[in-house]
Amino acid sequence: xxxxxxxxxxxxxxxxxxxxxxxxxxxxxxxxxxxxxxxxxxxxxxxxxxxxxxxxxxxxxxxxxxxxxxxxxxxxxxxxxxxxxxxxxxxxxxxxxxxxxxxxxxxxxxxxxxxxxxxxxxxxxxxxxxxxxxxxxxxxxxxxxxxxxxxxxxxxxxxxxxxxxxxxxxxxxxxxxxxxxxxxxxxxxxxxxxxxxxxxxxxxxxxxxxxxxxxxxxxxxxxxxxxxxxxxxxxxxxxxxxxxxxxxxxxxxxxxxxxxxxxxx
Numbered sequence: 722x723x724x725x726x727x728x729x730x731x732x733x734x735x736x737x738x739x740x741x742x743x744x745x746x747x748x749x750x751x752x753x754x755x756x757x758x759x760x761x762x763x764x765x766x767x768x769x770x771x772x773x774x775x776x777x778x779x780x781x782x783x784x785x786x787x788x789x790x791x792x793x794x795x796x797x798x799x800x801x802x803x804x805x806x807x808x809x810x811x812x813x814x815x816x817x818x819x820x821x822x823x824x825x826x827x828x829x830x831x832x833x834x835x836x837x838x839x840x841x842x843x844x845x846x847x848x849x850x851x852x853x854x855x856x857x858x859x860x861x862x863x864x865x866x867x868x869x870x871x872x873x874x875x876x877x878x879x880x881x882x883x884x885x886x887x888x889x890x891x892x893x894x895x896x897x898x899x900x901x902x903x904x905x906x907x908x909x910x911x912x913x914x915x916x917x918x919x920x921x922x923x924x925x926x927x928x929x930x931x932x933x934x935x936x937x938x939x940x941x942x943x944x945x946x947x948x949x950x951x952x953x954x955x956x957x958x959x960x961x962x963x964x965x966x967x968x969x970x971x972x973x974x975x976x977x978x979x980x981x982x983x984x985x986x
Contacts, residue, residue, distance in 0.1 A: 739857075740877040741943075744917045746773030747785070747885060748944040752919070755786035755833055756793075759932040760948055762957040768842050778854040778878050779818075779885060781847030783834050787827030792889075793929055796904035803889040806905060814890045815882070854878070884915040892922035899936075899971055900927040908940075918942030928967050932960040936971060 896907025913920025935942030
């Protein structure tokens with residue numbers, strides 16, 4: 722009995738650690754850094770977090786962030802890679818990622834490719850995005866065989882993928898809206914928990930450049946905590962704050978932009 726409990730705790734801790742590290746690679750590097758320039762960080766830190774994000778098996782940093790820029794440009798309208806109100810839940814959740822040829826390549830004119838495509842380490846990760854997850858899988862298998870591969874890589878990779886993709890679906894279908902943005906974005910505490918702070922999605926659509934998605938202390942945003950820790954030791958700087966006018970808007974409950982017009986969809 723004790724052995725079974727110890728084994729369960731071991732895999733819970735290990736799987737959670739692997740999931741969280743790769744999740745922060747996605748949210749901190751792919752999302753808030755590459756897609757939105759919410760802060761600056763050293764090139765070494767950028768590579769480490771980009772490597773962690775690529776190990777999540779969600780393709781490369783330039784592809785991921787480049788498509789995310791298009792999501793904001795065309796949010797919940799034609800041109801958005803994942804819009805559940807138009808393309809349905811499956812396509813918005815994972816179909817666009819798996820089998821939609823329209824989104825397989827990001828053009829050179831995309832701002833992410835334009836600004837970061839010259840870095841050889843990022844081009845490598847983007848071109849050979851299968852290398853980090855395969856290396857992780859091989860290392861886990863070498864250390865512990867099939868159990869380590871299954872519980873340490875396969876299951877965490879699947880759960881992390883769904884946590885990430887839930888932002889595209891759950892946070893555009895259900896939840897609460899503090900700001901009446903021109904899209905369907907919402908806040909949801911469950912996706913905020915499982916996606917290390919990304920679930921405060923309505924906040925993010927109101928102010929894409931802010932380094933913090935959880936605007937209030939009770940809105941857990943693990944990604945922002947890591948960014949702050951990096952800033953404390955000199956690895957990150959120029960963190961973009963939420964503008965005072967947006968904070969005032971939230972406090973007063975007075976949106977500055979109109980609610981989405983459903984008839985346009």
